[in-house]
Amino acid sequence: xxxxxxxxxxxxxxxxxxxxxxxxxxxxxxxxxxxxxxxxxxxxxxxxxxxxxxxxxxxxxxxxxxxxxxxxxxxxxxxxxxxxxxxxxxxxxxxxxxxxxxxxxxxxxxxxxxxxxxxxxxxxxxxxxxxxxxxxxxxxxxxxxxxxxxxxxxxxxxxxxxxxxxxxxxxxxxxxxxxxxxxxxxxxxxxxxxxxxxxxxxxxxxxxxxxxxxxxxxxxxxxxxxxxxxxxxxxxxxxxxxxxxxxxxxxxxxxxxxxxxxxxxxxxxxxxxxxxxxxxxxxxxxxxxxxxxxxxxxxxxxxxxxxxxxxxxxxxxxxxxxxxxxxxxxxxxxxxxxxxxxxxxxxxxxxxx
Amino acid sequence: xxxxxxxxxxxxxxxxxxxxxxxxxxxxxxxxxxxxxxxxxxxxxxxxxxxxxxxxxxxxxxxxxxxxxxxxxxxxxxxxxxxxxxxxxxxxxxxxxxxxxxxxxxxxxxxxxxxxxxxxxxxxxxxxxxxxxxxxxxxxxxxxxxxxxxxxxxxxxxxxxxxxxxxxxxxxxxxxxxxxxxxxx
Numbered sequence: 011x012x013x014x015x016x017x018x019x020x021x022x023x024x025x026x027x028x029x030x031x032x033x034x035x036x037x038x039x040x041x042x043x044x045x046x047x048x049x050x051x052x053x054x055x056x057x058x059x060x061x062x063x064x065x066x067x068x069x070x071x072x073x074x075x076x077x078x079x080x081x082x083x084x085x086x087x088x089x090x091x092x093x094x095x096x097x098x099x100x101x102x103x104x105x106x107x108x109x110x111x112x113x114x115x116x117x118x119x120x121x122x123x124x125x126x127x128x129x130x131x132x133x134x135x136x137x138x139x140x141x142x143x144x145x146x147x148x149x150x151x152x153x154x155x156x157x158x159x160x161x162x163x164x165x166x167x168x169x170x171x172x173x174x175x176x177x178x179x180x181x182x183x184x185x186x187x188x189x190x191x192x193x194x195x196x197x198x199x200x201x202x203x204x205x206x207x208x209x210x211x212x213x214x215x216x217x218x219x220x221x222x223x224x225x226x227x228x229x230x231x232x233x234x235x236x237x238x239x240x241x242x243x244x245x246x247x248x249x250x251x252x253x254x255x256x257x258x259x260x261x262x263x264x265x266x267x268x269x270x271x272x273x274x275x276x277x278x279x280x281x282x283x284x285x286x287x288x289x290x291x292x293x294x295x296x297x298x299x300x301x302x303x304x305x306x307x308x309x310x311x312x313x314x315x316x317x318x319x320x321x322x323x324x325x326x327x328x329x330x331x332x333x334x335x336x337x338x339x340x341x342x343x344x345x346x347x348x349x350x351x352x353x354x355x356x357x358x359x360x361x362x363x
Numbered sequence: 364x365x366x367x368x369x370x371x372x373x374x375x376x377x378x379x380x381x382x383x384x385x386x387x388x389x390x391x392x393x394x395x396x397x398x399x400x401x402x403x404x405x406x407x408x409x410x411x412x413x414x415x416x417x418x419x420x421x422x423x424x425x426x427x428x429x430x431x432x433x434x435x436x437x438x439x440x441x442x443x444x445x446x447x448x449x450x451x452x453x454x455x456x457x458x459x460x461x462x463x464x465x466x467x468x469x470x471x472x473x474x475x476x477x478x479x480x481x482x483x484x485x486x487x488x489x490x491x492x493x494x495x496x497x498x499x500x501x502x503x504x505x506x507x508x509x510x511x512x513x514x515x516x517x518x519x520x521x522x523x524x525x526x527x528x529x530x531x532x533x534x535x536x537x538x539x540x541x542x543x544x545x546x547x548x
Contacts, residue, residue, distance in 0.1 A: 061446060062448055062449075063446070127450060127454060127493065128454050131448060131450035131451040131454060132448055132450070132451070134450040134491075134493070135448045135449050135450040135451070137491075138449070138450070138489050138490070138491045138493075139449075139487070139489065141490075141491070142488055142489055142490060207491060207492035207493060208450070208491045208492070208493060209490075209491050247492075
């Protein structure tokens with residue numbers, strides 16, 4: 011079936027569009043009452059991820075309210091470590107936790123090798139169901155956590171404030187750390203390619219914790235592996251290019267190196283001005299971002315002004331996908347999201363004549 | 364004639380899946396009949412209540428290389444848990460084919476030990492590189508519709524207007540399919 015709205019894919023490839031496409035990280039999330047309702051029916055957060063029907067339902071919920079230009083697969087970034095045998099669970103209000111934590115080289119050695127279509131079949135089923143339900147209205151984005159980010163959770167055993175365990179492991183056992191990252195890299199390649207075969211039309215790699223590293227550490231332990239993933243991903247599927255987006259939170263200082271990783275687009279958080287990012291990256295990559303998610307707490311007028319400011323800072327050029335600099339917060343008024351999305355479409359038209 | 368249990372896609376606690384099995388090559392795992400029986404036994408394990416299985420049918424090889432052996436076919440209706448997952452089921456089926464000696468590297472429509480087609484998976488409609496459901500040719504094949512008409516003549520398949528027997532009567536008259544007589548075994 012033909013894609014009716016391909017703005018996102020075009021913009022990610024630096025091609026001309028009529029208005030700037032927009033989607034939001036965590037657009038299927040707790041700010042929506044219908045999401046909270048489905049989440050309640052599912053009981054556990056992982057049940058929601060593991061049920062292709064429910065994952066499909068929550069993926070589509072924001073698209074029924076807003077004119078987003080893309081759907082993003084609803085899942086968790088930690089499905090891979092879970093499938094490798096780490097035992098992912100969610101503690102109410104505490105975020106993700108692992109039953110097994112990586113502490114030694116032996117723990118890395120004993121990780122289960124996984125095949126995405128078997129061990130993460132629920133994700134592939136969800137991708138295919140969503141793609142079918144979308145019926146060509148907008149493209150579907152697949153995603154994975156970056157190897158470094160996954161390793162961070164696997165070693166810390168969950169979220170962290172100071173990343174002391176993962177950093178100690180990385181400095182004390184660099185070989186074991188690289189082995190872990192290699193295993194994760196192979197798994198991410200297979201995972202993303204399987205998502206593409208199952209129906210994902212673009213993919214994003216979330217490097218949520220790349221920004222906690224120092225510069226040599228980021229290149230060696232994070233960017234290097236993302237680069238390897240990018241080089242192994244399916245570039246064309248169903249005779250269309252499959253754009254790849256790399257998003258390193260707090261990665262603004264490494265944009266020119268990220269631009270050389272071979273991906274089509276770079277996701278930006280809100281700490282760098284998009285105009286400045288444009289100067290660093292040039293036309294090598296499209297840019298995605300980068301409104302501070304907290305702006306959505308403010309008045310409709312402020313939201314419009316901020317959208318306007320970002321659009322004008324990017325200027326009259328191709329290669330911009332509007333997004334937040336990070337996931338939308340649970341407390342945001344859903345009406346403000348409509349103002350945000352519609353503002354992007356309305357105001358951006360003048361930049362695409 | 365034994366009474367037909369009625370099959371419907373509308374049950375709330377069960378997902379109906381229809382699979383078509385075929386073989387036109389004996390192997391070290393047994394004759395064509397034995398291989399299909401083994402496959403059915405394994406598939407039965409996935410069904411939450413006894414599956415409904417057609418008789419064996421023989422069919423003329425269609426779109427196959429010249430002198431291809433005659434096929435043995437049957438169709439089965441499985442009752443899966445309502446939350447059954449299409450990709451997982453598909454991979455189970457693929458692994459079962461492999462276990463029963465299916466070699467996939469051959470040319471198109473070469474003789475095969477076992478072929479298990481996922482024809483329907485509830486009312487789901489699915490399309491990816493991995494699988495397409497409903498099977499795009501399911502309602503065009505006599506070797507699917509003949510056996511299915513035996514076990515579910517009045518069933519209206521997802522996406523169809525007519526019942527199975529009506530679809531069968533509308534098929535162009537090519538490729539023979541005949542019920543296998545048990546005495547021949």
